[in-house]
Amino acid sequence: MYRYKIGFIGLGLMGGSLSIALQKLPSKDYYLGYDHNTLHCQQALALNLVDKIALSLEEIKSCDIIFISIPVDGIIAVSQLLVGISKDCTVIDLGSTKEKISASIPPSIRSNFVTAHPMTGTEKFGPTSAIDNLYTDKVVVLCDIRKSGSHQEKIAKTLFTDIGMNIVCMDAKEHDRHAAFISHMPHALSYALANAVIQQEDATSIIALAGGGFRDMSRIAKSSPSMWEDIFRQNKTNVLEALDSFQLELAKCQEMVENEEWDKLNSWMKDANTLHTILK
């Protein structure tokens, strides 16, 4: 016998790693997977990330808990199809944007939903990239939690706590602005850095000199373009604001170097150093 029947819509890095985390808990659950990519379905089964692949979304709708871990435009599309689930069903989406998702959930099932953003991931994707401890000691943001049913809120908080996450609650609008600064804009920088270097005539000999700094700065430029296209689309306004803030700082740096204002540049770098008194 199992405790919950848990459905995963999306069997990539996030869904797969969540299954690994849940399987380490003492309670035994049953895992049903669903993914439009048939290779991913086969891989998820082979890796024991799920007990069974659902043949249709209808089958998933009978689950006690449903995690949606697919690109954010897909989350909006799928949530429309979940109308009719039981009032006790808990749906948790793991999208990196929250405002448009939260607003688009059909009113009849709004209280079934907990809109969550686990602040973790890697640049890899697909079930084979699923790893142990992806969620351990990481933050998960729960948005607009007052719109969730109390049963659903309890289920989500318990599960995320059980797998070692730290819960932060905020409204979806605030989340999207925060996420633009701490995640979405940095991804844009990494993509731009990669493109700036590979477009140099002697790119290969430049890249041959890459040390740890460049590797770290360009790591997330490996991330999935289709996933990030959706995020930039859904969070356009905040991403542009965060990019403007960054551009302003970079323009200061360029100006100080150009004008040889070295003391000022030194102070500006000291200001940047203080980040790490806040970032533990």
Added chain:
Amino acid sequence: MYRYKIGFIGLGLMGGSLSIALQKLPSKDYYLGYDHNTLHCQQALALNLVDKIALSLEEIKSCDIIFISIPVDGIIAVSQLLVGISKDCTVIDLGSTKEKISASIPPSIRSNFVTAHPMTGTEKFGPTSAIDNLYTDKVVVLCDIRKSGSHQEKIAKTLFTDIGMNIVCMDAKEHDRHAAFISHMPHALSYALANAVIQQEDATSIIALAGGGFRDMSRIAKSSPSMWEDIFRQNKTNVLEALDSFQLELAKCQEMVENEEWDKLNSWMKDANTLHTILK
């Protein structure tokens, strides 16, 4: 009895980690340290990074091999004071810029010098940040090697190979342009990213959401401002060129998001993904 008397001018991360690497070799050398920071001298002794602290630069001048691992303006200053060393002495500087250093070495001791840039490091500094394997499997660029004596070239190549480094030779001018793209400009981005985020009104609650991407992108914003002030000064022209190339890419990204050119943005991100077919 020891093989070489090796002097370290500068007992920070680079010099300290080099001592750790050399001490793992079968041959026994004698290590003499010199640093204007007396705390660093005490720490280097306590950590067994050196056998003795030299009381003066004159004492260091009697070494068989001298490593200079201090900020790049300091390298230029110190190299002026090494006039009078034996013709068999090998001086290896580890500065992150090479053109100005290479050109400023007094002609009478130019052949004593091997100007090197190990493409490794961390954001930390001082002897307590010295770590094992900092140099293992990393690239070291030797610049203007034809200006070094054949004895000095041989000594440097043997030592770097012995500690597991991969040697790349290029002229100092080419090195400085490459280093601007692969190291110096990315440091400027990291500092700018840190400053853009900490200047937000709600910086603390934004930073509380930091995941791996932001941590990686902002790691090198912890680096020493005085060290980086020197690098930006010495490599001003190349750094500005690299920043321009980056700005061009970031402006493209902003424009595509602004104009909602999602297919184009997706292709641009796919281009960035290809970096990692070159970067192993």
